[in-house]
Amino acid sequence: MSKQSGQKSEETVDPDEPVILSALEHYSYCPRQCALIHLEQVWDENLYTMRGRDVHERVDEISSHELAGISYERALPLWCRRLSLVGKADLVEFHDGVPYPVEYKSGSKRKGNPETLQLCAQALCLEEMFGFPVLKGALYWHGSRERREIVFTTGMKTEVERVAIAVREMVEKRYMPSPVNDKRCEGCSLKDSCLPAVVTEKERSRKAVKELFEVLS
Numbered sequence: 001m002s003k004q005s006g007q008k009s010e011e012t013v014d015p016d017e018p019v020i021l022s023a024l025e026h027y028s029y030c031p032r033q034c035a036l037i038h039l040e041q042v043w044d045e046n047l048y049t050m051r052g053r054d055v056h057e058r059v060d061e062i063s064s065h066e067l068a069g070i071s072y073e074r075a076l077p078l079w080c081r082r083l084s085l086v087g088k089a090d091l092v093e094f095h096d097g098v099p100y101p102v103e104y105k106s107g108s109k110r111k112g113n114p115e116t117l118q119l120c121a122q123a124l125c126l127e128e129m130f131g132f133p134v135l136k137g138a139l140y141w142h143g144s145r146e147r148r149e150i151v152f153t154t155g156m157k158t159e160v161e162r163v164a165i166a167v168r169e170m171v172e173k174r175y176m177p178s179p180v181n182d183k184r185c186e187g188c189s190l191k192d193s194c195l196p197a198v199v200t201e202k203e204r205s206r207k208a209v210k211e212l213f214e215v216l217s
Contacts, residue, residue: 017086018085018086019084019085019086019164019168019171020038020085020086020087021078021085021086021087021088021118021121021125022087022118023037023038023167024085024117024118024121024160024163024164024167025114025115025118026038027163027167027170028113028114028118028163029112029114029184030180030188031166031170031177032176032177032178032179032180032194032196033188033190033194034167034170035170035176036176036190036194038167038171039170039171039174040176042190042193043189043190062075062076063075069096070093070094071093071094072091072092072093072094073089073091073092073093073094074090075089075090076088076091076092078122078125078126078129079125079128079129080121080124080125080128080129081128082124082128083124083160083161083164084164084168085121085124085125085164087121087122087125089101089102089103089122089126090102090103090104091104092126097130098132098134099123099126099130099132099134100134100138101119101122101123101126101134101137101138102137102138102139102140102147103115103119103122103138103139103140104140104142105139105141106141106142106143107141107142107143107144108141108143108144108146109139109141109144109146109148113159115139116139116150116156117159119137119138119139119150120137120150120152120156120159120160121160121164122137123137123152123157124157124160134152135151135152136149136150136151136152137150137152138150178199178200179194179195179196179199179200181196181197181199181200
């Protein structure tokens with residue numbers, strides 16, 4: 001494992017700057033993970049993050065081409081002034097001028113809301129930028145070469161807005177959430193920095209002491 005704790009991340013969030021799109025995925029997966037990366041600037045490598053970095057290095061070079069009437073834009077900068085979001089899309093396909101975002105992920109196809117949330121956030125950016133409703137996009141898993149189309153619902157868009165507000169509040173208050181301390185921690189590259197079991201036990205002990213004090217008093 002390559003550990004880079006304390007090193008400044010290229011995706012840190014400042015209270016006076018827009019929220020980075022990737023922070024929404026991090027927060028949706030685990031609020032504490034989001035805070036460690038975007039507030040404390042902690043980033044630890046493991047097999048999963050190295051695979052992800054390798055995949056994105058292949059799609060992060062800005063390029064454009066057209067094939068069979070579809071335009072393809074890689075590493076397209078994105079922004080949404082309404083939600084104060086910025087970032088970039090791995091790939092945006094333009095079907096008859098309508099944007100269709102495609103987010104690349106390492107590994108194999110899996111269920112989960114965080115990746116879908118980030119993709120939907122990209123759609124909201126594209127809607128504001130190009131003035132077209134963006135009704136769907138796709139997730140592409142590099143490891144299994146699978147592509148899954150995502151239809152963006154009103155509920156998804158509402159969740160993007162909720163998480164964007166939550167991340168903004170966390171940044172402004174510099175609040176460090178408690179660990180989730182569940183199965184999400186098993187594959188997390190930040191487990192050694194987060195110490196979920198240790199922190200959870202300390203918080204449980206403090207709560208017990210506080211409750212005992214209140215009873216005795």
